[in-house]
Amino acid sequence: MTTTSQPTDSLGQPITVPDSADTFVFDASDGSRWELVCGLEVHAELATATKMFSGAPNNFGDEPNTNIDPVTLGLPGTLPVVNERAVELAIRFGCAIGADIRPSVFSRKNYFYPDMPKDFQISQYDQPIVVGGHLELPSGHVVGVERAHLEEDTGKSTHVGGQGRITGAEYSLVDYNRAGVPLLEIVSRPHVRSPEQARSYVAELRAILLATGVNDGKLEEGSMRVDANVSVRPEGSDELGTRCEIKNLNSLRSLGRAIEHEARRQAELRVAGERVRQETRHWNEADGRTHTMRSKEEADDYRYFPEPDLVPVDPDPAWIERIRAALPMLPAARRARLAGASGIDPAAESIAVLVERGQDEQARAAIAAGGDPARVVVHIEQNLAGPGGADLDPSRLAALVALEVGGQLTATQAKQVLAEMLTDPADPAAIAAARGFEAMGTDALAAAVDGVVAAHPAEWEAFRTGDAKARGKLTGFFVGRVMKATGGQADGKAVTALLRQRAAG
Amino acid sequence: MSGGPGPASAIAAAVRSGARSAREVVDEHLRVIDQREPEIHAFNLVLAEKARARADEIDRRVAAGDDPGPLAGVPIALKDNLATRGIATTCSSRILEGWQPPYDATVVERLAEAGAIVVGKTNLDEFAMGSSTENSAFGPTRNPHDTSRVPGGSSGGSAAAVAAGFAPLALGSDTGGSIRQPAALCGVVGVKPTYGLVSRYGLVAFASSLDQIGPFAATVADAALLLEVIAGHDPRDATSIPRPVEQLAARLGDGVEGLRVGVVSDLLTEGISRDVVARTRAAADALSAAGAKVEEVSVPAVTLGLSAYYLIAPAEASSNLARFDGVRYGLRVDAPTTNEMMVATRTAGFGDEVKRRIMLGTYALSAGYYDAFYGKAQRVRTLILRDFAAAYERFDVLLSPTSPTTAFALGDKTADPLTMYLNDVCTIPSNLAGHPAMSVPFGAGDDGLPVGVQVMAPALGEVAMLRTGAVLEAALAGQGGAR
Amino acid sequence: MRAMPARITRDDVAHVATLARLALDEDELERFTGQLAKVLQHAADVEALELDDVPPTSHPYPLANVLRPDLPGPTLERAEVLAAAPSTEDRQFKVPTILGESP
Ligand SMILES: [Mg+2]
Ligand SMILES: [Zn+2]
Numbered sequence A: 001m002t003t004t005s006q007p008t009d010s011l012g013q014p015i016t017v018p019d020s021a022d023t024f025v026f027d028a029s030d031g032s033r034w035e036l037v038c039g040l041e042v043h044a045e046l047a048t049a050t051k052m053f054s055g056a057p058n059n060f061g062d063e064p065n066t067n068i069d070p071v072t073l074g075l076p077g078t079l080p081v082v083n084e085r086a087v088e089l090a091i092r093f094g095c096a097i098g099a100d101i102r103p104s105v106f107s108r109k110n111y112f113y114p115d116m117p118k119d120f121q122i123s124q125y126d127q128p129i130v131v132g133g134h135l136e137l138p139s140g141h142v143v144g145v146e147r148a149h150l151e152e153d154t155g156k157s158t159h160v161g162g163q164g165r166i167t168g169a170e171y172s173l174v175d176y177n178r179a180g181v182p183l184l185e186i187v188s189r190p191h192v193r194s195p196e197q198a199r200s201y202v203a204e205l206r207a208i209l210l211a212t213g214v215n216d217g218k219l220e221e222g223s224m225r226v227d228a229n230v231s232v233r234p235e236g237s238d239e240l241g242t243r244c245e246i247k248n249l250n251s252l253r254s255l256g257r258a259i260e261h262e263a264r265r266q267a268e269l270r271v272a273g274e275r276v277r278q279e280t281r282h283w284n285e286a287d288g289r290t291h292t293m294r295s296k297e298e299a300d301d302y303r304y305f306p307e308p309d310l311v312p313v314d315p316d317p318a319w320i321e322r323i324r325a326a327l328p329m330l331p332a333a334r335r336a337r338l339a340g341a342s343g344i345d346p347a348a349e350s351i352a353v354l355v356e357r358g359q360d361e362q363a364r365a366a367i368a369a370g371g372d373p374a375r376v377v378v379h380i381e382q383n384l385a386g387p388g389g390a391d392l393d394p395s396r397l398a399a400l401v402a403l404e405v406g407g408q409l410t411a412t413q414a415k416q417v418l419a420e421m422l423t424d425p426a427d428p429a430a431i432a433a434a435r436g437f438e439a440m441g442t443d444a445l446a447a448a449v450d451g452v453v454a455a456h457p458a459e460w461e462a463f464r465t466g467d468a469k470a471r472g473k474l475t476g477f478f479v480g481r482v483m484k485a486t487g488g489q490a491d492g493k494a495v496t497a498l499l500r501q502r503a504a505g
Numbered sequence B: 001m002s003g004g005p006g007p008a009s010a011i012a013a014a015v016r017s018g019a020r021s022a023r024e025v026v027d028e029h030l031r032v033i034d035q036r037e038p039e040i041h042a043f044n045l046v047l048a049e050k051a052r053a054r055a056d057e058i059d060r061r062v063a064a065g066d067d068p069g070p071l072a073g074v075p076i077a078l079k080d081n082l083a084t085r086g087i088a089t090t091c092s093s094r095i096l097e098g099w100q101p102p103y104d105a106t107v108v109e110r111l112a113e114a115g116a117i118v119v120g121k122t123n124l125d126e127f128a129m130g131s132s133t134e135n136s137a138f139g140p141t142r143n144p145h146d147t148s149r150v151p152g153g154s155s156g157g158s159a160a161a162v163a164a165g166f167a168p169l170a171l172g173s174d175t176g177g178s179i180r181q182p183a184a185l186c187g188v189v190g191v192k193p194t195y196g197l198v199s200r201y202g203l204v205a206f207a208s209s210l211d212q213i214g215p216f217a218a219t220v221a222d223a224a225l226l227l228e229v230i231a232g233h234d235p236r237d238a239t240s241i242p243r244p245v246e247q248l249a250a251r252l253g254d255g256v257e258g259l260r261v262g263v264v265s266d267l268l269t270e271g272i273s274r275d276v277v278a279r280t281r282a283a284a285d286a287l288s289a290a291g292a293k294v295e296e297v298s299v300p301a302v303t304l305g306l307s308a309y310y311l312i313a314p315a316e317a318s319s320n321l322a323r324f325d326g327v328r329y330g331l332r333v334d335a336p337t338t339n340e341m342m343v344a345t346r347t348a349g350f351g352d353e354v355k356r357r358i359m360l361g362t363y364a365l366s367a368g369y370y371d372a373f374y375g376k377a378q379r380v381r382t383l384i385l386r387d388f389a390a391a392y393e394r395f396d397v398l399l400s401p402t403s404p405t406t407a408f409a410l411g412d413k414t415a416d417p418l419t420m421y422l423n424d425v426c427t428i429p430s431n432l433a434g435h436p437a438m439s440v441p442f443g444a445g446d447d448g449l450p451v452g453v454q455v456m457a458p459a460l461g462e463v464a465m466l467r468t469g470a471v472l473e474a475a476l477a478g479q480g481g482a483r
Numbered sequence C: 001m002r003a004m005p006a007r008i009t010r011d012d013v014a015h016v017a018t019l020a021r022l023a024l025d026e027d028e029l030e031r032f033t034g035q036l037a038k039v040l041q042h043a044a045d046v047e048a049l050e051l052d053d054v055p056p057t058s059h060p061y062p063l064a065n066v067l068r069p070d071l072p073g074p075t076l077e078r079a080e081v082l083a084a085a086p087s088t089e090d091r092q093f094k095v096p097t098i099l100g101e102s103p
Helices: A086-096 A195-211 A253-273 A317-325 A331-342 A348-354 A359-370 A373-383 A394-405 A411-419 A428-434 A441-453 A457-465 A468-485 A491-502 B008-017 B022-040 B047-061 B106-113 B156-163 B180-186 B220-230 B247-255 B276-289 B300-322 B337-348 B352-365 B371-394 B418-422 B427-432 B462-478 C010-019 C026-042 C078-083
Strands: A026-027 A032-045 A106-110 A122-123 A133-134 A142-152 A156-160 A171-177 A180-188 A224-234 A244-249 A280-283 A290-296 B045-048 B074-079 B118-123 B169-174 B189-192 B212-217 B259-264 B292-297 B396-401 B437-444 B450-456 C092-096
Touching: A026 A253, A032 A195, A032 A253, A032 A348, A086 A180, A086 A317, A086 A468, A086 B396, A106 B300, A133 A195, A133 B189, A133 B450, A142 A394, A142 A441, A195 A253, A195 A331, A195 A348, A224 A253, A244 A253, A253 A280, A253 B247, A280 C026, A331 A348, A331 A359, A331 A373, A348 A373, A359 A373, A359 A394, A373 A394, A373 A411, A394 A411, A394 A428, A411 A428, A411 B300, A441 A457, A441 A468, A441 A491, B008 B022, B008 B047, B008 B220, B008 B437, B022 B045, B022 B047, B022 B074, B022 B118, B045 B156, B047 B118, B074 B156, B106 B437, B118 B156, B156 B169, B169 B189, B169 B220, B169 B352, B180 B189, B180 B437, B180 B450, B189 B462, B212 B220, B212 B352, B220 B247, B220 B462, B247 B462, B247 C010, B259 B371, B276 B292, B276 B437, B276 B450, B276 B462, B292 B371, B292 B437, B300 B371, B300 B418, B300 B427, B300 C026, B337 C092, B352 C026, B371 B427, B396 B462, B418 B427, B418 C026, B427 C026, B437 B462, B450 B462, C010 C026
Parallel strands: A244 A280, B074 B118, B074 B169, B259 B292, B259 B396
Antiparallel strands: A026 A032, A032 A180, A032 A224, A106 A122, A122 A142, A133 A142, A142 A180, A156 A171, A171 C092, A224 A244, A280 A290, B045 B118, B169 B212, B189 B212, B189 B437, B396 B450, B437 B450
């Protein structure tokens, strides 16, 4: 081997690590500075009716060992046949991330394990169906995708005795309902530079999978499972350090914690003059640490070879084009569109939340109907998250926001009216009137303010002559009194404006 | 030798017309089984009661005016690596002893639809690995022509069953010659169809890219009849060819006038016994006399077949046989941990030949050796396909011996696996190419035992192949069936 | 062309036996090593070929895109399947202690 040879990925492409303004850089105990390099592997169960290679149902949560047929159990003599829908979903995902759809070949990955009915997994190895593509995170950071390939899931083991963990268990029970469920294994490039980016990548991936109907997004049911490949290097270096793969990251929270912990662990090892061993590590949520699961030094010998029972999948370009043409608009584009329509920063949390909840279209329509963009987005994010919220007619929302902005309703009143609008088809003004939220006339409000000012001459003098700090403090005092005097009908902003007017005049 | 009560086509015709009852046919065959099975041991399981019940059902259907199908009332023996619902399927291995599949192989379903009657499951080399049926966990099968000799293998039980008249038809599987070689040694017809013509669903896999199910029969016409029944696309086998089945039996009378026949010179030399070569040349002469244009042709890559095969087949087998781990079905030998249980089960459950091939295949696929062994062998396959393609530009069918020798004595070749493997030198190339090939009896060797000649054809060339076989059969009959 | 691998050694055979979940005693190890070496020796003709420009054939009859509609088919009776299993408990397949997580 020559020293100039560049490291390559599973498909022979050179490995590159992009810089990011948000790179996680940290101090080790000796004060040295280290930076994180991370790639993510996500196993996403495909939203099919049946399994990857047979007609047994693909259904979570059923009675154990009911979704099984001869193929699922790998009974002698059975043969796999590829699920067309699984291929379609893989293509859909590939198109959604701008990847190439390639002719692909299934291989056998050979290893003995009791939850694997054939003691080999059918998976795509050197010729995956999806190659390349990328995800643009809300922050603007771009994470490249190396590949996404189709494979089958394993069954599920339950460990009996020894606190339900594999270590110390007396025996285990195996349920093959999950065996053979179609998986898309999505492998990112090592472009994830911080724990926050890792969380954001998985959230974005989940949003894309949901939007395209490829996966149901249920992390908690294990329908998306995340492994992280973590390495560290001295700040500013371009080395590719030895990486460890962390498994069992089944929430965004543990993903971020595990990556940070692992990065610090590796840096400390190196500071101590030790070597990072390439291995698979297990995240333990309880103690907040990663633990060695299996060393890779003995070189897993999976004896991959092309699956002789299956033939290549080489999708017709016309089919790919039909799938591409039918794709819905994707989260990044929807965020950009909503940001454009609302004038809000595309990286803002509220924009991401509305798109993720699928309420961006509602917001755009309400803005188009004349609603103040900021108030529309706030109401949808905060007050229309519950049941029925997404169904609210955008023009009614726009009408409500108009009342609020026009001063006829306070923010609190608007929220109450909005809640009622979900079940009452009447227009917002009528609901407000019925509730007695008749907006106070300007004269009445002015009179109320005058009354309060007259009743508190000392405070008023302090307000009138005080600096900004004093004024700020006393604004609260006066607004509170006016509110009390008007039975809560006054609009806080209008009162503040009147107070300023009087002080200036 | 076939001491059975007549060809399948005649039985089916008689049963369909009501001239004979299926029950009578089955009883006759069961009597033959009773007489000779103890010395032959063709079966792992005889299904006497089930066969009688099924015969009665067929007779009732005929009486009711139904047509039970083209194999109405015809007894058939199934190699014991074909899944039969609720009926033990052992692959002649301890590891599967007592296992009853919860499903039927596609070919078994098709036989049922055609009115055939399964009389038993036949013995084989464990998991079809062998050429003598001596690698069975349940003891060897003996050649009906001389019980001191092997019947060939791995489908030795099926070949012997037809030769002994236990059933006019049998199914076997052929991965490197496992139908043709025992057919030759037992003096019956054996056909390995084009890869993908017959569904493999329900055939317990040995080497998936080579395995193919095919018929044994006493006559070429019966073999064609059975092949027509089992052939055809099956959506449960992704390697099944999506094409309608050709008429085969109806084309047998077409003769070989003008047919171009190449005699493969590369398979007439190395290690082929003199009498077998002589019978092959006699077959070529018979075809020539029947109007075929016969010439010698070299297909050089076939000589690489054996080496390539003994890398590819074990590699695929090592993976296919991983599932026998004591978890879901079959044998379990208890041990404190799952890993130890798997090791104990597999060590106790598999015989030596199976272990040898699993280890050889594991080695051929393991890190660092894939390119040199498995990868290289897959490239040799391409060479063989190219050489065959060149030959088939000039010839319609190719002719060679089926087996280098006539049936050898039990125990003769068990000590040295490589000697045993050399039995497959003539048959392996067609498996690697996925081409059809058949063995047709063509007289006897110096020892008086049957000799088979092999007719090979390009993919889906079954019609020309069977026509050639029929002409050889007729020529032999014309010569008085002698040597 | 890469160097020809040495004929299989006892250690190789012991290693593949471990990979294949087979236990061999000393005699078997000796015997199998000799037998496998002989078969591999025979395969030297294939090993020696220069075939880098010859594509591999993994399927003799070339087919592509054999796909199955995503329609549910019949499932097996759990009772029947479990009855055929060596050991079961609580509607599942029972196995002894598993050492180590799945890869
Ligand atoms: Mg992975
Ligand atoms: Zn995977």
